[in-house]
Amino acid sequence: MAFDEYQKREFKQVGTRPNRPDGVDKVTGRAMYGADMTLPGMLIGRILRSPHAHAKIKSIDASAALALKGVKAVVTGDDFARPEDDFLRDVQENCMARGKALYDGHAVAAVAAIDAATAKAALKLIKVEYEILPHVTDVDAAMKAGAPIVQEGRTLENVPAGMSGNVTSHSEFGHGDPAAGFAKADKVVERSFKTAATHQGYIEPHAAVASVTTDGKADLWCCTQGHFFVRTLCAGMMGMEASQLRVTPSEIGGGFGGKTTVFIEPVALMLSRKAGRPVKVVMTRDEVFRATGPTVSTSIDVKIGMTKDGRITAGEAYLRYSGGAFPCGTIDMGGQAAFAAYDLEHVRTYGWNVLTNRPKEAAYRAPGAPQAIYAVESVVDELCLALKLDPLDVRLKNAAKKGTKSSYGPTFPDIGLVATLEAAKKHPHYTAPLAEGQARGLSCGFWFNFGGNTCVSLNVNTDGTVGITEGNPDIGGSRASVSLMAAEELGIPYEQIRTIVADTNSLGYNDVTDGSRVTFAVGLATIKAARDAVRKMCLRAAKIWDIDEEAVEWKDGAAVPAGPNAGRFPPMTLAEIAADSFATGGPIAGHHEVNVDGAGVSFGVHLVDVEVDRDTGATKVLRYTIFQDAGKAVHPDYVEGQMQGGAVQGIGWALNEEYIYGRDGRLQNAGFLDYRIPVASDLPPIETVILEIPNPGHPYGVRGVGETPIVPPLAAISNAVSRAIGTRMCELPMSPPRILKAIGTTA
Amino acid sequence: MVKVQLWGSLRSAADGRTEVEVEAKNFRQLLDGLRAAHPGLAPQIERGVSMSLNGVIYREAWFTEIPPDAEVVLMPYMTGG
Amino acid sequence: MKKLHVSTTVNGDPAEFVCTPDESLLDALRNRLGLTGAKEGCGTGDCGACSVTVNGRLVCSCLVLAAEAEGAEIATIEGMAEQDRLHPLQRAFIDHAALQCGVCTPGILVAAKSLLAKNPEPTDEEVRYWLAGNLCRCTGYDKIIRAVQSAAAEMRGA
Numbered sequence: 001m002a003f004d005e006y007q008k009r010e011f012k013q014v015g016t017r018p019n020r021p022d023g024v025d026k027v028t029g030r031a032m033y034g035a036d037m038t039l040p041g042m043l044i045g046r047i048l049r050s051p052h053a054h055a056k057i058k059s060i061d062a063s064a065a066l067a068l069k070g071v072k073a074v075v076t077g078d079d080f081a082r083p084e085d086d087f088l089r090d091v092q093e094n095c096m097a098r099g100k101a102l103y104d105g106h107a108v109a110a111v112a113a114i115d116a117a118t119a120k121a122a123l124k125l126i127k128v129e130y131e132i133l134p135h136v137t138d139v140d141a142a143m144k145a146g147a148p149i150v151q152e153g154r155t156l157e158n159v160p161a162g163m164s165g166n167v168t169s170h171s172e173f174g175h176g177d178p179a180a181g182f183a184k185a186d187k188v189v190e191r192s193f194k195t196a197a198t199h200q201g202y203i204e205p206h207a208a209v210a211s212v213t214t215d216g217k218a219d220l221w222c223c224t225q226g227h228f229f230v231r232t233l234c235a236g237m238m239g240m241e242a243s244q245l246r247v248t249p250s251e252i253g254g255g256f257g258g259k260t261t262v263f264i265e266p267v268a269l270m271l272s273r274k275a276g277r278p279v280k281v282v283m284t285r286d287e288v289f290r291a292t293g294p295t296v297s298t299s300i301d302v303k304i305g306m307t308k309d310g311r312i313t314a315g316e317a318y319l320r321y322s323g324g325a326f327p328c329g330t331i332d333m334g335g336q337a338a339f340a341a342y343d344l345e346h347v348r349t350y351g352w353n354v355l356t357n358r359p360k361e362a363a364y365r366a367p368g369a370p371q372a373i374y375a376v377e378s379v380v381d382e383l384c385l386a387l388k389l390d391p392l393d394v395r396l397k398n399a400a401k402k403g404t405k406s407s408y409g410p411t412f413p414d415i416g417l418v419a420t421l422e423a424a425k426k427h428p429h430y431t432a433p434l435a436e437g438q439a440r441g442l443s444c445g446f447w448f449n450f451g452g453n454t455c456v457s458l459n460v461n462t463d464g465t466v467g468i469t470e471g472n473p474d475i476g477g478s479r480a481s482v483s484l485m486a487a488e489e490l491g492i493p494y495e496q497i498r499t500i501v502a503d504t505n506s507l508g509y510n511d512v513t514d515g516s517r518v519t520f521a522v523g524l525a526t527i528k529a530a531r532d533a534v535r536k537m538c539l540r541a542a543k544i545w546d547i548d549e550e551a552v553e554w555k556d557g558a559a560v561p562a563g564p565n566a567g568r569f570p571p572m573t574l575a576e577i578a579a580d581s582f583a584t585g586g587p588i589a590g591h592h593e594v595n596v597d598g599a600g601v602s603f604g605v606h607l608v609d610v611e612v613d614r615d616t617g618a619t620k621v622l623r624y625t626i627f628q629d630a631g632k633a634v635h636p637d638y639v640e641g642q643m644q645g646g647a648v649q650g651i652g653w654a655l656n657e658e659y660i661y662g663r664d665g666r667l668q669n670a671g672f673l674d675y676r677i678p679v680a681s682d683l684p685p686i687e688t689v690i691l692e693i694p695n696p697g698h699p700y701g702v703r704g705v706g707e708t709p710i711v712p713p714l715a716a717i718s719n720a721v722s723r724a725i726g727t728r729m730c731e732l733p734m735s736p737p738r739i740l741k742a743i744g745t746t747a
Numbered sequence: 748m749v750k751v752q753l754w755g756s757l758r759s760a761a762d763g764r765t766e767v768e769v770e771a772k773n774f775r776q777l778l779d780g781l782r783a784a785h786p787g788l789a790p791q792i793e794r795g796v797s798m799s800l801n802g803v804i805y806r807e808a809w810f811t812e813i814p815p816d817a818e819v820v821l822m823p824y825m826t827g828g
Numbered sequence: 829m830k831k832l833h834v835s836t837t838v839n840g841d842p843a844e845f846v847c848t849p850d851e852s853l854l855d856a857l858r859n860r861l862g863l864t865g866a867k868e869g870c871g872t873g874d875c876g877a878c879s880v881t882v883n884g885r886l887v888c889s890c891l892v893l894a895a896e897a898e899g900a901e902i903a904t905i906e907g908m909a910e911q912d913r914l915h916p917l918q919r920a921f922i923d924h925a926a927l928q929c930g931v932c933t934p935g936i937l938v939a940a941k942s943l944l945a946k947n948p949e950p951t952d953e954e955v956r957y958w959l960a961g962n963l964c965r966c967t968g969y970d971k972i973i974r975a976v977q978s979a980a981a982e983m984r985g986a
Contacts, residue, residue, distance in 0.1 A: 023922035026930030027914065029865020029905035033931055036864040117829065117848065157790055158756050171823070172755030201965050203869040203877055204931040253867070253931025254965050260826075285870040332823040348755070363826065409752050409820035410799035448804065448825060476928050476966070514826065597805040637925035641967055645928065648968035672874035672963060680956040680969040697803060 006694045006701045014488045014700060017637045020480040021498060022251070031251045034207025034223030035282045042209065043072055043112040045271045045281035046119040047264065048126050049291060050101030050108050053135035053357040053665025054148065057099060057128060060109055064125040070118040073274035074126070075110045075267060081239040090326045092237045094360045095266050101130070102150060102325035103357045104666040105290025107263075112271040112279045135357040135665040139322040140299050142166040142356045150325050150355035159352075166355040168327040173335045173408050174348035178303075181314025181346030185305025189382050193375040195714070195732040196658030197297040197322075200364045201649070201677045204253020205288045210268035211278040216240070218272070220247045222265050225255040225473055226512025230262055231504045237266045238273070245269075248503040249473045256475075256649070257363030258293055260512045289670035293362020294659055296321040296330050296353075300375040302338075306383045310394040314346035315339050315407075319372055322354045323361030329353070330361060333448070334368035336408035337711075338376050341395070341417060341444040341603065343404040357665055363514060365646055366447040366707035370653065370714050374732065377443040377715030382728055391442055391719075392425050395605075416629030416693035417444065417603040423689055424605045429625045438611045438622065441720025445604040445711030449704040450515025451596030451697075455508040456525040458486060458533050460588040464575025466490065468499040468529075470522050471510030476645075476706060477638035478518045484634055485523045485700065489530035491557030492574055508593050516704025519634055520695075521596040527699050533590025537577045540584045545569050598697025599704060604628035606647060606712035610720040614743055617736030619655055619721055625687040631695040631703030643709045644686040650713025652678045658733050749777060749813050752820040753788075760787030774798050775809035777819070795824025836897040838863065839907025847894040853887075854878045856894035857904060865905035865934045869963065876962030879935035880904045886942040888961075905934035908941065917941055917979040926975035928966035936962045940976045948984055952977065 025031040062074040077098035083089045092098075097106045109126050113119035134148040141147055142164065149165040156169045182188050208222035218240065224230050227247040235242045252259060264281040272279040283292070301318040317338045321331040335351040349372070361367075384391040399421055404412045424430060424442065434440060457469040468486055472478065479499040487494040511517065538552040541559035545552075545568075553562040558571035581588050609623040626643045633639040656676045660668045669675045694701025714732060722728045727742045748768040753761055761767050762785070769780035777798065782789050797806045799820040805811050806824060813819060831846040838861065845860035852871075857863045857880070866889055869875035873888040880889045881903040882896070908915045917937050920926070927933045936959060943950060943958040950958070955976050956969070964972060 017925070019922050020925070022930065023927070024914070024918075026927055026933050027905075027918040027921050027937060028909055029863070029934045031930055032864075033867065035868065036858075157787075158759075170756055172758075174755060201963075202929070202931075203875055203963055203965055204867065204929070205869070251931075252929060253869075254929045256965070282868075285872065285875075329823065329826070333825055336822070350755075367826075409754065409822060410802045410804065411818055413802040450806070450825065452806065477925070595807055597808055597811075598803050637971075638928070641925055641928055641971065644968035644970045645966045646968075649965070671872055672870050673872065677963060677965065678968075679960040679963065680973065681953075681960040683956070683969055685952075685973070686968050686970045 006696045006698060011488060013494055014484050014632065014634050015636065017635060018480065018494045020477055021483065022474065022479060033204055033253050034250045037209045037221045037250060039209060039211060039278040042278040042280055043114060043275055044116045044119050045110055045112045045268055045279045046123055047107045047267060047287065048109040048123045049287065050097065050104065050106040052101055052130055052132055053104050053137065054133040055101045055130040056133060057097060057101060057108060058131055059129045061127040062109060065111055065122040068118065068122050068125060070114040071111055071122045072277065073112040073271050075270045075274060076108065079270050080237050080266065083236050088233065088236045091233055091261060094326060095263055103359050105287065105359060107267070107291060110267045110271055112275045137356050137358055137661040137665055139297055139320050139354050139356060142322060142354045143320060150357055154327050154355065167352050168355060169331065169353045171332045171335050171351045172349065175405065176346030178314040178316045178346045178348050182305040185313040186308045187383060187386055188303065188305040189379050189386070190301065190303040191379050191382065191728065191730055193300045193378065193730045195298045195371045195374060197294040197358065198653045198657040199289060199294045199675065200256040200258035202254030202256060202258060205283040205285060206264050206292060207282040208265045208268040209278060209280045210272040212269055212273040214276065216244055218245045218269055220245065220265060220269060221250055222247065223250045223252045223259060225252065225259040225475060225514060227473065228471060228504055228509045229512045230265055233262045234266045234269055238269055246503055246505050249501055252473050252475055256365050257367060257514060260363050260514050261293065263292055285672065286670045289675060290667050291359055293360055295364045296323050296328065296361050296368065296371065297659070298371045300372065302375045302379045304379045304383060306387060308387060310387065310389045310397050312342060312344060312398045315342065315344055315376065317349045317372065317376065319349060319351040320354055321351065321368065322356045322358065324358040325355060326360045327353060328361045330368040334372040337369035337446055338372035339407035340446040341400055342398045342407065343400045344407060347407045365649065365710040369447055370650065370711045373445060373711050374714035374718065378718055381719040392421060392430065395444060396421050414693060414696055415601055415603060416691055419691050419693055420603050420605045420627045420629055423627045423691055424607055427625060427689065429607050429623060434609060437724065438609055439720045439724035440607065440609050441716045441718065441723060442605060442607050443712040443715035443719065445606065445708050447516065447602050447707040447711065449520065449599035449602055450517040451521045451599045452511035452517050453509050453595045454521045454525040455510055455593045456522060456529045456591060457507060458526065458529040458590040460533055460574065460578045462578050462581060464578050465496040466492065468497060468526060469502045469506055470499060471502060471507040472513045472518045472522050473501055475513055476642055477635060478522065480638065481519045481634040482522055482526050485526050486530050489527050490534065490574060516602070516706040517599065520599055520698055520702050520704045523634065523702055524596055524698055525592045525594055528592035529590040532592060533588060536588050536590065537574065540577050540581065541572045543584060544572070600631060600695030600697050602629055602703050602705060602708040604708045604712055606716040608716045608720050610717060610724055612721055612724045612739060617739035619734060619739065621651060621684055623684055625689065626709060627689045627691065628705065628708060629691045629693045629703060630705045631698065632692055632701040633690050634702060636690060639690055639705050640688045642706045643688045646706065646709025647686055647713050648678050648683060650710045651717060654714045654717035654732060654734060656733050656735055749817070749819055751777065751781065754821065757788060757791060761785045771813060773809060773813060774805060774811045777813065797822040797824050832895050834895055834898050836900055836902060838902045839904060849895060851894040852890050853892040853894045853897055854889035856897070857889060863904055863906050867931050867934065876939060877932050877935040879938040879962065881938065881942060886939055905938055908937060915941065916982045917976065920975040920979035924971050924975035924978060926967065926971040932962060932964045936964065936972060944980050944983060948980060950980065
């Protein structure tokens with residue numbers, strides 16, 4: 001069984017802060033990212049993209065491009081296999097349009113040429129005849145009768161009859177009878193919210209180098225959060241067997257969910273197959289914004305009832321998410337997460353996913369949760385203000401805890417929300433004085449956390465050191481965490497272990513680095529692989545000592561005789577056993593393959609102080625403190641790093657970041673100048689408080705920490721801003737023009 | 748018999764009920780039982796479901812044993828960032 | 829397009845390359861000289877991942893023409909360590925966990941070194957404003973500011 005009970009223990013290495021193994025490569029410029037790879041004879045690929053939000057592709061004439069000197073191949077959607085599986089077909093059509101361009105920036109053709117200049121020139125020679133169709137980019141507009149239909153026939157059986165053809169799925173979660181709950185409330189607040197689509201904003205654009213040979217083998221080097229999934233997707237689109245496609249992940253320059261799928265990888269492979277030479281494709285920043293996954297854009301109604309003493313009597317939410325031009329399941333996670341922080345007798349969420357002429361949504365840290373929880377936490381704050389109640393006390397009074405039937409169904413086991421809220425209440429930040437014009441906001445956050453398919457190999461070298469091979473690209477310091485857990489289990493120093501992320505041929509399938517799964521699941525598999533090696537080393541020692549295997553224990557990095565044999569022989573260290581391994585049966589290795597469950601949910605609370613400039617509408621974040629349950633912080637620096645990085649992405653979402661579409665359906669701000677992510681001078685220090693409420697599903701009590709931190713900032717900042725200006729803000733981002741408009745309506 | 752809680756939008760596929768009973772000793776048998784008793788659930792089961800067993804979420808794991816009187820909640824299969 | 833021949837100095841060593849007239853210094857460093865430490869995050873001077881110095885001046889190499897390197901002294905991340913001795917900033921970034929994915933790190937280190945050359949004792953606010961042109965999406969900047977200050981203190985003491 002995958003589930004592994006937590007056992008309390010004293011840690012010697014887990015919880016310390018050693019240097020990361022990839023540090024020197026990264027500070028010297030030596031680390032190899034996606035675009036840094038070069039192969040002999042390599043061509044450069046470029047992609048032609050639709051300038052229209054919605055258009056029928058009547059014809060593509062590439063003859064002039066192919067006639068240009070130095071052009072070696074042209075690829076269009078027709079070159080790819082047409083997968084039967086809906087999901088795979090959608091990914092393929094997103095990589096290269098077939099029949100219709102569904103959004104501004106949708107790929108329609110690609111070329112490979114001897115250099116970038118020739119490839120660029122060739123793109124201009126490809127003639128695409130479009131028939132422009134009416135488009136829709138707003139989620140509410142797309143649900144109206146008569147809206148242009150983005151894709152026909154994509155409605156699931158669970159959508160009630162009579163809705164727009166753009167509605168692809170419906171979901172409903174919750175329990176009790178909200179109407180009865182609202183009847184018991186002293187105050188009921190109903191509000192409508194909108195949140196803009198935001199982009200993950202990783203600094204490294206997507207990059208891939210593909211090499212397909214005439215015997216049907218292929219190698220792909222790319223920056224990705226999951227190379228095994230890349231192999232599955234690309235093999236499906238290329239009509240290849242998985243065994244013939246080896247995918248090697250480069251160092252990855254940020255992902256945050258956005259690199260959990262493919263965009264250019266199959267295009268690079270197809271260009272290479274047609275050209276018979278290696279091909280490199282690197283996206284420009286403009287392409288990253290226009291054609292890779294932003295989040296869903298949303299429109300949300302929330303209704304909550306509360307008694308005078310702060311008990312929530314019922315909660316209800318109507319969630320309308322658009323994941324762009326393709327069906328998208330993110331709405332389900334939003335609906336389940338919306339009220340997860342609360343212990344409610346009556347709760348219900350209704351969700352719809354809606355097609356619009358926007359790029360296909362990709363995951364972004366806790367997909368679907370920040371938007372829904374923003375709306376709920378905003379209404380809770382408004383109730384606290386109206387009823388003159390302390391917002392932390394209200395959350396403590398209603399907090400989900402062990403035994404609570406969650407808003408999405410299951411009864412919670414041990415969770416850390418109450419401890420997290422109490423830590424926030426005790427922290428000096430909560431009672432620090434505020435100056436005139438400043439205000440404080442807070443919000444809870446939640447994420448499910450995942451486990452998933454995981455393989456780890458652990459090789460004991462003859463000099464007593466250990467090599468670990470894992471299959472999940474390291475996006476936040478996971479090689480350090482994995483080495484630490486192995487060091488702890490084996491009882492050897494961290495420095496004697498080297499962990500690498502290997503290609504798709506070196507291990508069995510590993511799920512994508514997503515859902516905050518890696519430290520939890522790869523850590524669990526590493527601990528099990530170490531135990532497997534320990535068992536083998538104990539057996540070797542038993543043979544050397546000529547005693548029963550059961551009479552040998554592993555202690556502080558050595559085999560020791562136990563039971564009746566205790567003290568008969570001195571301890572035999574890992575290095576001693578390894579040194580003799582060729583004579584005692586051969587090399588020693590441990591491995592573990594598992595589909596891990598029992599990830600354990602994660603809660604966080606964020607406190608923020610802001611000041612709003614009433615002349616410019618700009619919001620300054622003055623102080624920020626994060627409280628989060630990490631289960632067990634394996635490497636606290638990187639837990640803090642996840643908390644700080646996630647919070648700052650949330651601050652950007654709350655204050656500045658948004659996809660802005662013109663009336664022509666084109667994205668107007670496809671660059672870092674106009675899509676403004678937070679810069680160093682926008683921010684105060686981000687304080688962190690790590691709580692450790694062990695996850696019963698992991699041997700060391702680890703919970704994933706990566707996603708929860710992006711959830712609370714949206715509402716925490718909106719609540720602070722709303723208190724500062726005396727008007728409830730109901731739309732994200734709260735960019736200066738929106739704040740000025742809100743202040744104007746107050747005056 | 749295992750009592751399985753369904754999420755709200757599956758109600759219409761299960762004769763209007765949000766809790767159904769199925770004979771099952773593990774997750775695999777539970778899914779087979781649900782499909783047989785309520786064919787309307789089949790499309791969602793094909794798309795993917797997770798099972799929460801006494802508060803622990805299992806995304807696949809057919810052979811997870813379901814003890815008597817366990818709390819079993821069906822959930823959509825989740826993917827993340 | 830007719831190519832230009834450029835003679836320059838990179839990290840103290842003589843270097844020569846040919847480039848097209850419209851080629852950026854970043855492309856020449858990466859594709860002609862094999863120095864891939866400077867990264868292209870945007871190509872429009874907004875992200876700072878391609879930061880290098882030209883004659884001591886901090887620039888986004890994506891906004892400088894390669895031909896402008898003629899006769900100039902270029903310094904990149906590859907020249908920051910002295911043989912096997914890391915620069916105090918490089919060590920501080922590792923010690924303070926001031927990097928996660930690390931793709932912005934070369935540019936931030938080059939920019940921070942340039943700051944400390946001008947202002948050996950900056951306030952936190954001065955560090956934050958100096959680095960405002962270097963985007964980092966992983967860290968929230970907190971540990972970066974601490975690392976720069978720690979290196980600055982060490983360099984002042986040395």
